[in-house]
Amino acid sequence: MKAREKHATGAAIDVGDGAVAREAALIALDWGTTSLRAYLFDAAGKVIATRVSTAGIMNLPVPAEEGGFDAAFDEACGVWLSEAPSLPVLAAGMVGSAQGWVQAPYVETPASAQALVAGIVRVRAASGAEVAVVPGVLEPGALPNVMRGEETQIFGALGESGDEAQQTSLIGLPGTHAKWVVVEGERIARFYTFMTGEVYAALCAHTILGRTMKHPATPDTAAFLRGVNVAREQGCVGLLATAFSTRTLGLTAQLAADEQPDYLSGLVIGHELAGLEAALARRDVALAGCAPRLIGAEALCERYRLALGAFGCAGAHLVRQATEHGLWRIAVQAGLVAPR
Amino acid sequence: MKAREKHATGAAIDVGDGAVAREAALIALDWGTTSLRAYLFDAAGKVIATRVSTAGIMNLPVPAEEGGFDAAFDEACGVWLSEAPSLPVLAAGMVGSAQGWVQAPYVETPASAQALVAGIVRVRAASGAEVAVVPGVLEPGALPNVMRGEETQIFGALGESGDEAQQTSLIGLPGTHAKWVVVEGERIARFYTFMTGEVYAALCAHTILGRTMKHPATPDTAAFLRGVNVAREQGCVGLLATAFSTRTLGLTAQLAADEQPDYLSGLVIGHELAGLEAALARRDVALAGCAPRLIGAEALCERYRLALGAFGCAGAHLVRQATEHGLWRIAVQAGLVAPR
Structure with missing residues (x-):
């Protein structure tokens, strides 16, 4: 009743x-x-x-x-x-x-x-x-x-798998505050937080970089990977410096307005991965040698998979329904x- | 008339x-x-x-x-x-x-x-x-x-001085888009832009970090230098990661609300200087060996002078009326x- x-x-x-x-x-x-x-x-x-x-x-x-x-x-x-x-x-x-x-x-x-x-x-x-x-x-x-x-x-x-009690593995959770987690013997050993999604949104909406941007109808993968590679190659100078290239490449007609959002996204995610790579390296772990699981929205995880590939990390893969499981x-x- | x-x-x-x-x-x-x-x-x-x-x-x-x-x-x-x-x-x-x-x-x-x-x-x-x-x-x-x-x-x-035709010198212009300029033989040889001031403002006003902050009546130099040193020591992981410590140090009662603005300011300026140090090092110039001139608002230049000191760069000094001159x-x- x-x-x-x-x-x-x-x-x-x-x-x-x-x-x-x-x-x-x-x-x-x-x-x-x-x-x-x-x-x-x-x-x-x-x-x-x-x-x-x-x-x-x-x-x-x-x-x-x-x-x-x-x-x-x-x-x-x-x-x-x-x-x-x-x-x-x-x-x-x-x-x-x-x-x-x-x-x-x-x-x-x-x-x-x-x-x-x-x-x-x-x-x-x-x-x-x-x-x-x-x-x-x-x-x-x-x-x-x-x-x-x-x-x-x-x-x-x-x-998902049952045979990893002795293994070390890497799990990435992209998003507003992206997390990268090192799991050792089925325990969360350590992890890092990157404010990637939130900083990207703030850069687009609340700095000069957003003023010249036009958001494309579909994501521009080439522009994204260009940003990832700039962060990877020039990473030591830091995001505060590379981010400004979104503007100067536009000013010098080397980056169209509708390429700028994905280029900047690539820069920010690229700096995240460069930071992760450096943090792992301090413990003698090579990011390129990892096959990270990714948890999150499928399209975002696919971006990370591409960006990880630029860092020589080929085995990243999406895990579905991790929350429910x-x-x-x-x-x-x-x-x-x-x-x- | x-x-x-x-x-x-x-x-x-x-x-x-x-x-x-x-x-x-x-x-x-x-x-x-x-x-x-x-x-x-x-x-x-x-x-x-x-x-x-x-x-x-x-x-x-x-x-x-x-x-x-x-x-x-x-x-x-x-x-x-x-x-x-x-x-x-x-x-x-x-x-x-x-x-x-x-x-x-x-x-x-x-x-x-x-x-x-x-x-x-x-x-x-x-x-x-x-x-x-x-x-x-x-x-x-x-x-x-x-x-x-x-x-x-x-x-x-x-x-200001007349005897630098053959010298190499470093000039810093802190601000919204901070510039660091290498002058060789009285010519602007190369320079770097860091979106330090603008990113700091966006982090305070448009991310979760601002929510727990209280702005102190007077700047907290100790909190500022703590941030500078975290950026200097942990810089390789990048600003996207260290910035989040403003929140987690607060959550774990290690950083008071009124210390957070200056701590974050120290982090951001510290990452700028770490990036500058790395960019100079690629050309075999040691930041610590420079005696940079600083051009800008006096209080901000004084912050930079302190932060440069943390990087072993002791000779920074303010140049007044550079615009008029x-x-x-x-x-x-x-x-x-x-x-x-």
Whole structure:
């Protein structure tokens, strides 16, 4: 009856008559700053329904102190929980930060999936459901690094193959704050954050470089790779210097207005990879010898694959559904769900 | 009579009864993107009056196609020219760019003062005055560099001493687009542009780093030098990575909110100097062995002097009135004025 009532009131429902919720075994949330993705898993670990909203922790439907987290949670998962109130719930991402629903203190590197599970913090929703929140990871040091959400994706990507307990591998997560993570023996050993996406956006929108740019209808791969190679070859002078060439190459008729956005994108990503290469080299790891997994939007990961190729790194490849796999894996390891 | 009329109408006049204009020998303009500075020189090369306005070439009182340059020029210099209509006029800066009053094509490096004089382009004002416009300098290459206005300041700084015809020297011009210029035998041999000031402003105002910052009442030199040293020691990983430490050091209670602006300023300037050091090293020049002249706002130059000290470069020193000296020197060399 409840399901039919919800249908009648027009609440956002993407499951039918409860059949989906009846076979569900887990609700898992990827709850970041600007979005909330809710996944419904069956007992085999298959995603059987997904709900996406813009109710990130900085964009709640009502303020946090007025129950914003509960409101967003109900909006995303209320339908499922009304059908199956005892479903376990796991959440990862900024929801566990100081500005989140409950603070799940960082686990320090080297961080294993077991350590993440041990660091889970629980919060009771107004509806009665208990939400288990995955902690982020902190690498202490002179330049500390933090992640929230990526740790779950990383363990999702690692879960793909089963034979890497002794291996060292490199995982890249392009985006606003790109992360590069060194995994040793299935533990997050260390990682680097590059403000690549955010700095690129700021350069385009809030510096002189944006004034002469025209955004092309389709991405200009040649201009992108030109920028990557300039960063690779002239990298030592730094992004503050090479970025200005976007303008001077335009002034001297060597770079068209509609080539400038992709050229600058190539420069910024190229400097990221040059910095990564240098950081790895300090530990005697050659970027060119790595076959990094990439996690993120497919088109962006493809850009990174091309840019990595310019650095002699040929084996980069995209991992799909790392978030879903990671949430499932941590839920299983935490005993929230018993896989069928 | 004319002068008294202008007094009567309240036009902006900062000379008295014409005595100043009567002893004047040259009008020289530093005409940039956002400001116009007009200097009145006597025949000994002394500045006897100055007028400053916000009528930069992107901020003219009326649009350029409606006589905006004439209007700004009259507003700045009309009083002087009404007293002494035959005064020669020299202008340097963005006024000679493609968006300026008249385009004075770039002189290529290596560029001497003679080459700048030979590249002067003249424009006739509506009032009848002829304005001689100094060209900018272009360094061609894979990463071209351009300057307009700085070339005049550089020759003003060089003019300070008379014994450097055979020397190599380094001149820094901090600011929105900081320039570092290598002068060989009184010629601008090559130079680098770093978007330091503009990128710092964009990072503070348009990225996550600004959200946790509080600007202190007085600059925090210790936080600034901490940032410089992080950039110097960890520079190879690049600004995209080190910048994020402004946030993570805050998150881990190692950097207070009111330390963050100066720390980030130190990082950005430190990366500029690390890039400069690397660029000089490729030509076997050690930054630490240089005693650079600095041209610019005094407080900013003092920051650079401190930052250079962290790079082992102890002899940096401020050059005052480089713009005025450079305008005078070029005017003399161009035969616009005969020094007394």
